[in-house]
Amino acid sequence: MSDFVILPEQDRSTYCTAKQYKDLYRQSVEDPDAFWLGQANRLDWFKAPTRGGEWSYDPVEIAWFADGTLNLCHNAVDRHLDQRADTTALIFEPDDPASAARILTYRQLHGEVVGMANALKALGVGKGDRVTIYMPMVIEGLLAMLACARIGAIHSVVFGGFSPEALAGRIVNCGSRFVVTADTGLRGGKVVPLKANVDAALDHDGVEVDGVLVVRHTGADVAMAGGRDHWYHELVSDAECPCEPMNAEDPLFILYTSGSTGKPKGVLHTTGGYGVWTATTFHYVFDYQPGEIHWCTADIGWVTGHSYIVYGPLMNGATSLVFEGVPNYPDHGRFWDVIDKHQVNILYTAPTAIRALMREGDHFVTSRSRKSLRLLGTVGEPINPEAWRWYFDVVGEKRLPIIDTWWQTETGGIMITTLPAAHDMKPGSAGLPFFGVRPQLVGAEGEVLEGATSGNLCIRHSWPGQSRTVYGDHERFVQTYFSTYKGKYFTGDGCRRDEDGYYWITGRVDDVINVSGHRMGTAEVESALVLHPLVAEAAVVGYPHDIKGQGIYCYVTLNAGEAGGEELAAELRQYVRKEIGPIATPDHIQFTDGLPKTRSGKIMRRILRKIAENDYGSLGDTSTLADPTLVDRLIEGRQNS
Numbered sequence: 001m002s003d004f005v006i007l008p009e010q011d012r013s014t015y016c017t018a019k020q021y022k023d024l025y026r027q028s029v030e031d032p033d034a035f036w037l038g039q040a041n042r043l044d045w046f047k048a049p050t051r052g053g054e055w056s057y058d059p060v061e062i063a064w065f066a067d068g069t070l071n072l073c074h075n076a077v078d079r080h081l082d083q084r085a086d087t088t089a090l091i092f093e094p095d096d097p098a099s100a101a102r103i104l105t106y107r108q109l110h111g112e113v114v115g116m117a118n119a120l121k122a123l124g125v126g127k128g129d130r131v132t133i134y135m136p137m138v139i140e141g142l143l144a145m146l147a148c149a150r151i152g153a154i155h156s157v158v159f160g161g162f163s164p165e166a167l168a169g170r171i172v173n174c175g176s177r178f179v180v181t182a183d184t185g186l187r188g189g190k191v192v193p194l195k196a197n198v199d200a201a202l203d204h205d206g207v208e209v210d211g212v213l214v215v216r217h218t219g220a221d222v223a224m225a226g227g228r229d230h231w232y233h234e235l236v237s238d239a240e241c242p243c244e245p246m247n248a249e250d251p252l253f254i255l256y257t258s259g260s261t262g263k264p265k266g267v268l269h270t271t272g273g274y275g276v277w278t279a280t281t282f283h284y285v286f287d288y289q290p291g292e293i294h295w296c297t298a299d300i301g302w303v304t305g306h307s308y309i310v311y312g313p314l315m316n317g318a319t320s321l322v323f324e325g326v327p328n329y330p331d332h333g334r335f336w337d338v339i340d341k342h343q344v345n346i347l348y349t350a351p352t353a354i355r356a357l358m359r360e361g362d363h364f365v366t367s368r369s370r371k372s373l374r375l376l377g378t379v380g381e382p383i384n385p386e387a388w389r390w391y392f393d394v395v396g397e398k399r400l401p402i403i404d405t406w407w408q409t410e411t412g413g414i415m416i417t418t419l420p421a422a423h424d425m426k427p428g429s430a431g432l433p434f435f436g437v438r439p440q441l442v443g444a445e446g447e448v449l450e451g452a453t454s455g456n457l458c459i460r461h462s463w464p465g466q467s468r469t470v471y472g473d474h475e476r477f478v479q480t481y482f483s484t485y486k487g488k489y490f491t492g493d494g495c496r497r498d499e500d501g502y503y504w505i506t507g508r509v510d511d512v513i514n515v516s517g518h519r520m521g522t523a524e525v526e527s528a529l530v531l532h533p534l535v536a537e538a539a540v541v542g543y544p545h546d547i548k549g550q551g552i553y554c555y556v557t558l559n560a561g562e563a564g565g566e567e568l569a570a571e572l573r574q575y576v577r578k579e580i581g582p583i584a585t586p587d588h589i590q591f592t593d594g595l596p597k598t599r600s601g602k603i604m605r606r607i608l609r610k611i612a613e614n615d616y617g618s619l620g621d622t623s624t625l626a627d628p629t630l631v632d633r634l635i636e637g638r639q640n641s
């Protein structure tokens with residue numbers, strides 16, 4: 001019990017105490033339908049649902065609230081016009097602190113969203129169409145998402161840091177015929193050529209779109225293709241544009257995420273379940289009080305941005321801060337400047353940002369006030385206790401609760417976390433399951449492990465925010481999540497449960513790595529490397545990295561007679577950046593004359609991981625290798641590189 005961090009008694013004003021958590025959790029698992037139909041009342045329905053969860057994991061079919069009708073743009077925007085039209089909905093803080101911040105009330109947001117919805121309609125977008133959103137972190141990115149929801153189109157947001165190649169693949173995969181972008185974006189003072197990237201993506205074979213909507217953001221000169229490209233400010237109009245009534249199970253969005261095999265998959269979320277999940281988790285987990293300023297530092301290109309910059313906060317009538325920049329520009333005090341400037345109460349960020357700022361010393365933090373802060377949150381990867389301590393001691397001055405929230409693109413919203421007033425914290429542990437979440441730890445043979453133990457993290461019983469399918473490939477959905485352990489959703493994460501029932505996520509157990517909180521399939525990086533004409537084969541693993549959590553380590557074999565060197569390594573890095581984007585840039589490339597394989601030809605990644613970690617003592621059994629002498633050469637190569 002000694003590992004608990006207990007805050008002094010104080011007014012942790014709240015919707016949920018320890019006792020209430022116990023009662024509500026019990027209700028949520030004893031009678032999930034009654035519980036979730038009750039929570040569904042948080043939303044405004046055109047037709048209220050009477051049906052709760054209707055789902056099976058074999059065959060895999062998932063539905064919640066299937067007879068309900070609603071619109072999430074109505075819930076995020078229009079419904080607030082009666083009560084809080086003049087409340088601030090969004091605060092925009094630009095990359096350059098000298099540029100003006102922008103503030104939108106719910107009334108103004110409504111006007112802007114209607115304008116964007118009309119622009120999309122003028123472009124030709126209709127209900128059910130997929131719209132690719134490739135935007136900087138500016139208000140118009142959120143407007144595009146909400147406008148899609150308003151007219152019943154399905155948004156697919158692609159992170160603005162992805163390359164034209166990656167963008168093209170995502171446009172083709174979901175058959176999107178429309179793209180929303182901006183002239184250029186700004187991040188840390190650097191220009192991101194978004195429109196030019198879209199043009200390059202659309203030049204790829206097989207990529208065909210009907211219309212590109214271009215937001216003028218920086219005013220940079222960009223090429224506009226006649227007939228295809230349209231300026232947003234020329235199509236925007238304030239004509240009436242009612243919210244389309246959507247069935248609860250109509251798709252809301254597709255978001256691409258990396259898996260252990262093949263290309264990224266389009267995780268699909270539907271309207272009612274995702275709406276209820278994000279509205280409910282936002283309310284309880286952030287304990288949001290009216291008037292507070294909520295700041296989630298993610299990008300809308302990731303699920304965290306979808307759920308806790310856009311839908312969760314706005315459906316709760318909260319004020320959400322949208323930040324265009326990065327934590328270290330113009331200096332490492334930017335986060336704390338933004339917090340003081342806008343009097344932020346809730347900060348929700350990622351361990352990688354915390355570690356990067358920690359490294360720069362306390363001065364950047366302690367020279368700013370931060371008095372407005374009430375709650376600190378983290379998401380995206382395991383937080384090491386050292387970083388947790390710094391976040392708690394230095395940023396929070398030992399007075400602020402930290403919520404370490406575990407969840408995934410596929411889960412729609414937060415699944416495991418402590419609640420700020422209900423639970424004491426343990427540095428490094430996400431905590432306890434949210435309402436309706438029933439985690440199970442499963443052993444290698446599929447056996448369910450009870451009590452304090454470690455295993456593979458599965459979730460039994462569906463929850464409303466669960467992804468419904470992989471867009472266009474339901475079989476892949478079934479294979480990825482429901483076939484490893486029959487009757488359960490398999491998360492891909494390893495996990496320990498302690499004697500207090502707290503969950504400690506230990507990281508991915510599949511071939512997915514987590515680099516600065518970004519999920520990446522090692523297979524994707526390998527595919528990019530082997531595109532190089534001199535590369536015969538590549539194997540990519542993650543290894544511990546001080547700032548990024550995991551770094552990208554590549555073992556590369558070349559065609560016979562070729563030799564590797566610094567120049568080729570630089571070229572290979574460039575290949576990966578081009579195929580995926582800068583976030584996938586390899587940290588380390590080791591040329592080798594072979595990869596450790598079993599006699600049946602399977603690469604033994606376990607060995608490659610250990611060598612990348614510089615951990616040679618525990619290589620385990622290498623006797624099944626086709627060429628056991630290779631291990632020594634790999635170690636030698638590691639030490640010399």
Ligand code: 6R9
Nearest residue numbers: 379380381382404405406407408409505519
């Ligand atoms: C929301 C998000 C999901 C993967 C997940 C896990 C890791 C996320 C975490 C965490 C430990 C936390 N992860 N939150 N690990 N503690 N609090 O990040 O979604 O991009 O799909 O990544 O991230 O490995 O499986 P996504």
